[in-house]
Amino acid sequence: MTKPPRHPPAELAGRQPAAVVSALTVLEEVARAGPGVTAKEISTALGLPPATTYRLVNLLVAEEYLVRLADLRGFALGRKVVELAGAAAREALPPGVPEAVTALRTRVRLAVHLVRYRDGRLRLVDPDPDHPPSAEALLARHLHASAVGKLLLAERRDLLPVSLARFTPATITRPDLLDLELAGVRSEQAARQLGELRRDRGCLAFPVRGRAGGLLAGLAVSTSPDRVGRLDRAVLRLVGRCVDELADLLAPDPT
Template sequence: MARQFSSTVQSVERAIAILKSFSQEKPERGVNELSRELGLHKSTVSRLMITLERGGLLSRNLETERYRLGVDLIGMAAQVVSYMDVRQVARPFLRQLAETCQETVNLSVLDAGQIVNLEQFVPPAYQVRNIGWVGRRMCPHCTAAGKVLLAYLAQGELDRILLAGLERFTPHTITDPHGLQQELMQVRKQGYAVSQEELEEGLNVVAAPIYDHTGQVTASVSVAGPAYRVTPELFPELAARLMDATAKISERLGYGKG
C-alpha cells in the first residue's frame, strides 16, 4: 500500500521512512523493494538513498548494491543511550535528594540549545508550581540547570546560544550576555548554579553538573522550590547535597576512572 506524504516536508518524510524501514529482520534494503513498499518511484528512492549515503546515514554494499544503516547513526544513537544511562543511574539519587531536601528534584540535559527535563521527583508533602516538567523545553539562561550546562560548553557553542538572544521571563532574568558570562564563570568556580526567580517569580533553584566517562558535563541535577523555602541562605547547604549526589552519579557513569 502506498504511503501518504504531506507536501510541506515531503523529502524529509520520505527519507525518514527509508531509514525506519531497516530492522534486524531486514538489515539490507534495495531500491526496488523500497520503491514498492513505500509507493515511490525508483528514481526518487535512489536519489534519497544516495543522499543519505553521502550524509553517512546509509552505507552501500558494493557487492549487492543494497544499503545498510550507516556508521554515523552510531554517534546519534549514543547520545540517546547516554541520556537513558544517565536516567537509570541517577534515579535512586534523585529520589533520595527529593526526600532529604523535601523539594522537587529534576534531571536535565541540553538539547538543541534548550534545557529538557528527563526526570522529576517530587516529595509527596509538597505540590508546587513546577510539577510536571518532564519533557518540557526551556531557555537555558534563566534556569540553574541551564547555567550549569552552559558553563561547560565550548565557547563557540555558547556564543551561538547568546547570539540568539536572552529572553526576559521575569524582572530577575539575566538578559545581558556579558552578565551571563560572568555568572557562568562563577558557576565553574564554585561547581554549582542558582536561579533566583529568573524563570518564574517565586521559584528558586540550585543545580550541579553530572560528568560522563569522557569528563564532559552531560546533564545536571537541580533542586527547586518556592522562594520562601529555598532561600539564598539555604543555597550552600543544598549545593553541597547536590554536588555529593552528582559526584556519585558521575562516578557510576565512569567519570574519573580513565
C-alpha cells in the same frame, strides 16, 4: 454550509502519503542494510525507480533523518531519527538513579530535579513529583533563564538562543552579563537562578560529570529565590554526596 467531505481531498489521497510511506521504507532499508548503503543499493532493494530513490534520500538528508557519509556515496541514519520515536521514548535511567534522587528529596525537603544532557539537548528525566518544575520544552528552549540551562550553556555557549527572552525582571537578557554569569558557573561548578524564570522560584544546580569531565546531567534543588542564597551547609553536603553518587551511576567504571 456544506458538509465536510467524507473522503480526504484528492491531493492527500494521492501521491503524498505514498511518498511518506516510501520515505519511511527508505529509512527502514538504511537501518536494515547498515551504514554505508548506497542510493543505488536502496533503490534495488526496495524496487523503487532510481530517480525517485535519489530524490527521497536527498530529501531525507536535507531534513537530517539520513546522513551522507564522507565518501558521498553511502548513507547512515541521522541523529534526528530518534525524534521519530517522539516523547514516548523516555530514556531509561540506570538502576539506582531514581532511588538516589528520591532519597535526597526525603532528606532535604526541597524540590529536587534531575536533568540529563544529551547532544546539546536538555531532558528533564526525574522532575520532583510534589513540586513540578517548569515545562521541559520551556527549560530546553530558554537555557539562559534556568540554573540547569546555565550549566549546559557554560559548556556549550554555541547553544545560546539568538534572542534572550525576558520572563521576569530578574531574567538575564544582556549577552555580556550572561557571559559573566556563565564564567561564574564554570569557576564555581554550580549555577543559580533567582526568580529568573518565575518570580517565586529560585534554583541551585550542580553538574554531574563523567570520568573524562564531560557534562552528563544536572541536579537541581529549588525553593524560593531568597532561600537559595542561604541554604544550610548540611543540605549542600547532602546534595554534593548525591551528585557524586549519580556520577558513579550514570558513568560506571568501564572495568
